Amino acid sequence: MQFITRLSRWALSGPRAWLSIIFATFVVLLFVYRSLVSPTENPKEYVLPSVDIETPAPIELPPVSANTDEDNDYDSLITTDPLQNVEAVPAPLPSIEYVIKSGDTLARIFARLGLPRESLYAVLEADQEYLVLEPLLPNDKFTFKLDENGDLVELTRRLDMSKSVSYVQHDNGGYSYEEHIKPITYNHEAVHSKIVGNFYLSAKKAGLSDTNILIINDVLKGRVNFRKDLRAGDAFDFVVKKGSIDGVKVGEDQLEALEITVKGQTYRAFVHSDGRFYDESGNSLTPALLRWPTRKQYRISSPFNANRLHPITGHPAPHNGVDLATPSGTEVLATGDGVVTRVATHKYAGKYIVIDYTGPYGSRFLHLSKILVKKGQQVKRGQVIALSGNTGRTTGAHLHYELHIRGRPVNPMTTDIPTTQSIPKNQRRDYDANVSMWVSMMASTKAEFSGTDARLELDGDLDSDVSEVSE
Numbered sequence: 391m392q393f394i395t396r397l398s399r400w401a402l403s404g405p406r407a408w409l410s411i412i413f414a415t416f417v418v419l420l421f422v423y424r425s426l427v428s429p430t431e432n433p434k435e436y437v438l439p440s441v442d443i444e445t446p447a448p449i450e451l452p453p454v455s456a457n458t459d460e461d462n463d464y465d466s467l468i469t470t471d472p473l474q475n476v477e478a479v480p481a482p483l484p485s486i487e488y489v490i491k492s493g494d495t496l497a498r499i500f501a502r503l504g505l506p507r508e509s510l511y512a513v514l515e516a517d518q519e520y521l522v523l524e525p526l527l528p529n530d531k532f533t534f535k536l537d538e539n540g541d542l543v544e545l546t547r548r549l550d551m552s553k554s555v556s557y558v559q560h561d562n563g564g565y566s567y568e569e570h571i572k573p574i575t576y577n578h579e580a581v582h583s584k585i586v587g588n589f590y591l592s593a594k595k596a597g598l599s600d601t602n603i604l605i606i607n608d609v610l611k612g613r614v615n616f617r618k619d620l621r622a623g624d625a626f627d628f629v630v631k632k633g634s635i636d637g638v639k640v641g642e643d644q645l646e647a648l649e650i651t652v653k654g655q656t657y658r659a660f661v662h663s664d665g666r667f668y669d670e671s672g673n674s675l676t677p678a679l680l681r682w683p684t685r686k687q688y689r690i691s692s693p694f695n696a697n698r699l700h701p702i703t704g705h706p707a708p709h710n711g712v713d714l715a716t717p718s719g720t721e722v723l724a725t726g727d728g729v730v731t732r733v734a735t736h737k738y739a740g741k742y743i744v745i746d747y748t749g750p751y752g753s754r755f756l757h758l759s760k761i762l763v764k765k766g767q768q769v770k771r772g773q774v775i776a777l778s779g780n781t782g783r784t785t786g787a788h789l790h791y792e793l794h795i796r797g798r799p800v801n802p803m804t805t806d807i808p809t810t811q812s813i814p815k816n817q818r819r820d821y822d823a824n825v826s827m828w829v830s831m832m833a834s835t836k837a838e839f840s841g842t843d844a845r846l847e848l849d850g851d852l853d854s855d856v857s858e859v860s861e
Contacts, residue, residue, distance in 0.1 A: 490530040496523060503534060509542045511737070513557050516565040518738040518783075519710045519799075521754070522555050523547060525734055546570075552633070552640045560705050567706075574633040574640055580828075582835035585624040589616045598628065601729075602645040604768070608727055608748055609659045609667045609675045610650070619652050626650040627832040647828035660825050662813055664806075665749025665795070670825060672813040676748050677771050679807045680725040683755065683791045688714040691788055694801040710799035711754065711792035718787040720778040722755050724769040725793070725802075733765045739790075740782025743775060751807070752797075756790035757782050 488499060500510045517523045523545075535544040545565070546556040552572050557565040583596040593603050606628075607616060614620075629647040633640045648659045648667075659667040659675050666676035692713035699706060728747035735741050741758040759779025769775055778789040793802035813821050 484536050486534040486536070488532045488534060490526045490528055490532065492528050494526050496526070499532070504540065505534070505542050512563065513542075513545055513565050514737045515783075516557050516567055516707075518736065519708055520555070520567055521732075521736065521739060521742070521744070522549070523557075524736065525732070550640060551635050551638060562705070564705060572635055574635055576631050576633050578629055578631050578646070578831070579643075580627065580629045580831035580835050582625065582627045582832065585620050585622055585626070587622070589620050589626075593626075596626075596628075597630075597643070598645070599642050601642060602628075602630070604729065605645055605667075605748055606648055606650075606659075609648070610657055612675075613657055614650065614652050621653070624651055625836070627835060629828050629831055647825075647832065649829075649832055658829075660821070660828060661749070662821055663817070665751060667748070668813055668821070672818060672821060674811045674813075677727050678811070679747065679751060679793075680723065680771060681803070681807070683723050683725050683753070683789065684714065684716060684720060685723065688716050688720075688789075690803070691715040694799075694803070696799070708799075711756070711790050712801070712803060714778075714789045714791060716778040716787065716789045718759055718777075718779050720789065721774045722758065722776040722778055722789060724771060724773045724775050725753055726751060726771050728752070728769060730763045730765055730767045730769060730775075733761055733763070736782060738783040740784070741776075741779065745769060745775070750796040752794040753802075754790075754792040754794070756792075757784050757788060 486503060488503075496510060496514070497507075500507065513523070531548045533544075533546040533548075534542060535546070537543050543559045544556055546554055548554040552574050554570045556568045556570065558568055559565050581596050583592060585592045586595070590603060593606070594600075598606075610616075627649040628645060630643040631646055632643050646661045648657075650657050658670055660670070661667055666674055668674055668676075690712050692709060694712050695709045697706075698709050724745055726745075726747035728745045728751075730743060731746050731752075732742075732744035736756075739756045741761055742754060742756040743758065743761060743763065744752065744754050746752045755776055757779055758776045759781060760777040761775070762777070763769060763775045778787065780787040791802060792799050793805065793807070794800065795805070
């Protein structure tokens with residue numbers, strides 16, 4: 391009795407009671423688990439429950455012949471590449487659009503793009519006869535097209551909306567010059583206005599450019615003193631040709647006809663297909679050009695050759711001027727009246743000058759030792775503008791002289807340049823027809839808008855010859 395009393399006290403007192411209950415529960419659960427799950431010593435004796443699955447029909451394979459070396463065609467066992475029959479399309483060459491910023495030079499641009507100096511020199515060598523890559527102007531656009539190795543294959547400069555030029559790499563590593571020109575639509579506009587203040591401000595207000603105002607001054611300077619003779623209210627009329635591409639203006643307006651009344655006297659000037667201005671009688675108002683850019687005729691050491699091929703590469707490498715064997719320091723003359731549009735230095739052309747003359751003419755002088763004029767300066771025919779030299783890439787002292795007509799180089803020694811003082815008789819009919827049309831246009835503006843500024847526009851070209859002036 392005493393033992394039972396002690397056992398009951400131990401079992402039911404404190405946490406001992408809970409430990410006893412937990413232990414007993416664990417023993418019961420372990421017994422149940424062992425009775426339900428009996429381990430199998432051999433795993434192969436496990437049997438999956440049976441499931442009714444429809445047995446697929448057996449796949450019939452082609453009979454296999456006796457094994458020979460010819461039958462061991464392991465290539466036929468390789469899965470065909472699904473892309474092997476797809477035509478390979480070459481990926482487009484990467485290109486870089488570069489907008490010129492102030493202070494840029496070609497050398498800096500090439501270095502910034504990681505292009506080798508050898509490519510720069512090869513491009514400049516091709517540019518020697520064209521001089522279109524420099525000077526660089528802010529906001530000009532250059533396109534560099536590279537190959538998969540990052541080498542330059544084409545360099546393009548956009549000159550304006552109508553024209554871009556490219557230097558394209560050929561097989562021998564050099565570059566060839568290419569032009570890309572868009573067709574321009576032209577229309578003619580007649581303007582009537584009057585002097586208010588001075589002629590320059592009045593002409594600018596009427597829409598004339600500085601270049602065209604300079605042309606008017608050069609054409610009529612022997613007849614009209616624009617500072618002293620003009621009075622307020624004096625009338626002037628002109629016809630200009632405007633170019634556009636898709637409705638966007640291209641280039642500068644080209645002056646074609648002029649009429650101005652001074653002290654009751656009317657003066658007129660009209661452009662001809664040779665780019666010179668004449669009066670109604672066909673007499674020249676524009677000074678003729680000099681054939682030679684020097685005071686005497688020097689030996690031509692290298693003639694003009696637009697079709698010359700490079701002696702090594704066999705690719706086009708034209709010589710767009712004539713080389714005169716002038717000693718260093720020989721005086722170089724402007725061959726016409728005009729304006730200096732460029733004074734620069736080129737790695738291969740050396741020190742050089744570009745001059746635009748009245749009308750479609752212009753000239754270039756390369757390899758100079760000293761330049762005596764500045765950009766924007768007006769020059770006269772026969773004026774000394776520089777001294778010949780040996781700058782750039784040369785084999786000896788000489789003068790490289792070019793003559794351009796409408797932007798195209800021509801042979802200055804043989805081409806037909808304005809040396810006569812009147813229009814030839816066989817060209818008078820076309821000239822007279824154009825003069826009649828221009829006079830009619832200017833008269834219409836005066837009659838319709840008498841006393842006020844007036845404009846009259848005419849689409850299309852008046853004459854096929856005239857339409858080509860300065861294009």
